[in-house]
Amino acid sequence: MTVMVAVPDSPEGRTALSAAIDETRLRDTDLVVLNLALDPLDVVGMPSDLPITVRERTGHADLADCVLAALDEYAGKVDLLVIGMKKRTPIGKALLGSLSQRLLLEADVPVLAVKR
Amino acid sequence: MSHDTHDAVQTDTTPSTPGRHARRLTLLTVVATFGGLLFGYDTGVINGALPYMTDDLGLTPATEGVVTSSLLLGAALGAFLGGRVSDRRGRRTMILWLAVLFAVGTLICTFAPGVGVMVLGRVVLGLAVGGASVTVIAYLSEVSPAERRGRLVTQNELMIVSGQLLAFVCNAVIGGIWGEAGGVWRWMLVIATLPAVALWVGMLAMPESPRWLASRGRFGEALAVLQQVRDAKRAEAELAEVRALAEEDKAAQTAGWRDLAVPWIRRIVVVGLAIAVMQQITGVNSIMYYGTQILTRSGFDRDGALIANIANGVISVLATFVGIWLLGRVRRRPMLIVGQIGTFCALLLVGVFSLVLPEGVGRASVVLALTVTFLAFQQGAISPVTWLMLSEIFPLKLRGLGMGVCGLMLWIVNFLVGLLFPILVAAIGISATFFLFAGLGVCAMLVAKAIVPETKGRTLEQLEREFKHASGPAAETAEVTR
Structure with missing residues (x-):
């Protein structure tokens, strides 16, 4: 069984990544890193002893759609999704909606939401 | 694109x-x-x-x-x-x-x-x-x-x-x-x-574009088109390239509005928007749309102004040639700023001479010489740098959104200049209107000096690093935690 982590280009993304690495180690399994940033993920400093697959995001303008599509692709294999959370302003939420809320409600695997 | x-x-x-x-x-x-x-x-x-x-x-x-x-x-x-x-x-x-x-x-x-x-x-x-x-x-x-x-x-x-x-x-x-x-x-x-x-x-x-056909999975048709416009050997070889480029086009559409929440992405888009505004805010299109009227107001008769206005068209074409030639030889930033200095001086002088010279053929001739000078700097320096820079500054995955937003900005500023120019001339007079454009030109120059990066001879990766490093504390924590 695999752990999947969504890593946006933000501090929460990095928090989620390190939590996911801990969780992967604990479960003694492998990790799929979904890089949601527009530039390639910096792999320096990632543990080399864990089986890690990095997936880049292409062609998906909506981050939640991108994560949900990846979950579909790994259906039956992934049993935990790790995401990072932060406080949002009402205006920010009104403009862009909440990525974590959509994932919490729509992902069909358990979600581990970590705070900074 | x-x-x-x-x-x-x-x-x-x-x-x-x-x-x-x-x-x-x-x-x-x-x-x-x-x-x-x-x-x-x-x-x-x-x-x-x-x-x-x-x-x-x-x-x-x-x-x-x-x-x-x-x-x-x-x-x-x-x-x-x-x-x-x-x-x-x-x-x-x-x-x-x-x-x-x-x-x-x-x-x-x-x-x-x-x-x-x-x-x-x-x-x-x-x-x-x-x-x-x-x-x-x-x-x-x-x-x-x-x-x-x-x-x-x-x-x-x-x-x-x-x-x-x-x-x-x-x-x-x-x-x-x-x-x-x-x-x-x-x-x-x-x-x-x-x-x-x-x-x-x-x-x-x-024929239809082979890359578009490839993006739809119609590879047979794409090859048939390539065979029309390339020799047989090259057509086969290029089909692979076309497929890869079609994938790249898809990647270019990756970024969405949410990505603007990332500081370095936002910074690039702001620079793109600034470049777009700076190209239009010189008021170039007030001359392209209202040149004949500017010349009539300065003292030419209607037929004379129509003929004299051809000079504005000729210089635009010549300067565009020169601009294309220059792009291969000089760096973008100095080219842009020299263009801005040139257009600023020409705009200022149109304002001054419209104020001090009496209306007549003399003043009209001076104004014509100055609009021609203005267009030489605009079309020979500012505009070519603008088109090229807009195609150079965006990382691949941001390109679709970035070019789209900047293109929209170009048209909106163009619209405002076109709408407001005759109203301004009627309200505050022709020389004050040109002083206004000259003043906006100074602002544009300062903005260009402060935020426009040099793109000539640099890779996208180098540019990306520069935009990320300007971001201060957030970027530093990023270095630490990664």
Whole structure:
């Protein structure tokens, strides 16, 4: 069984990544890193002893759609999704909606939401 | 749309040998650039037609502005929608429809009985102009071999200024011969149906873009098109490249609004927007749209102004050549800033001389010399740097969103300048209006000096690093936690 982590280009993304690495180690399994940033993920400093697959995001303008599509692709294999959370302003939420809320409600695997 | 300096895909294909395929490609380029020519003609023709139209339709400064700028509002919409439609229906189909739209818009304007119908026609024309601005470039860069692709953006720009020159010449000829007859402006406008028909007939014989076909999974058809425009050996070799580029195009559409929450992404988009605003805020299009009226107000008679205005068109074409040549030789930042200094001085002097010289042929000649100088700096330095930089600063995954937003910004500022210029001239006078543009020019210069990066000879990765490093504390924590 695999752990999947969504890593946006933000501090929460990095928090989620390190939590996911801990969780992967604990479960003694492998990790799929979904890089949601527009530039390639910096792999320096990632543990080399864990089986890690990095997936880049292409062609998906909506981050939640991108994560949900990846979950579909790994259906039956992934049993935990790790995401990072932060406080949002009402205006920010009104403009862009909440990525974590959509994932919490729509992902069909358990979600581990970590705070900074 | 352009992939000149940052083409991720390299092929070992050898350059085309001259022959049947090269001739076919040349013909295709000529046909498609009729789209650029129409763009230029339809934006430029208003320049000479407006003085006659003002009398016939009883235009006020405000309605003059509305008639001129409604085209630009349509163009903003056309550029925004054009990309989506041509992604869905294909480049060729889109250009065929654009040709029809050009003709229909022209006819509505030509037979317009009053301001209302005229504005409707101008909006329709604008949709065609905006759609052409994105689709023709996409089509040309997708059918051309890699070694010719880099020059296409600037070549299309050359066709646009040539179209404007053509419009200025037609205006002068028609105004000179039939100037006394009523409704002469209708004849000036209706000529634009000819290149529209030529574009439509020409495109019927042209193939669909191979890259678009590949993006739809129609690889057999894509190969068949490549065999028309490349020799047999190269066509096979390029199919792989075309497939890769179609994937790259998909990647270019990755970024969405949410990505603007990332500071370094936002910073690049802001620089792009600033470059777009700086190109239009010089007021270049006040001369391209209202040149004849500026010259009439300065002291030429109407026929004289129509003829003198041709100088504005000629210098635009010549300067665009010089600008393309310069881009290969000098760095972008100094070129932009020198252009801004040049346009600032010319604008300031137009203001000064309009104030101190009495109205007459003397003042009009000085103003003409200064608008020509202005256009030399604008079209020879600022505009070419703008087109190229906008295609260079965005990382691949941000390109679709970045170019889209900046394109929209260009049209909006263009619209505001077109709308407000006659109103400003009527309200505060011609010299104050030019002082205003000169003042905005100083602001643009300061912004350029502060935030525009040098893109010549640098990779996208180097640029990205620079944008990330400017971000302060957030970037530092990123370094630590990663």
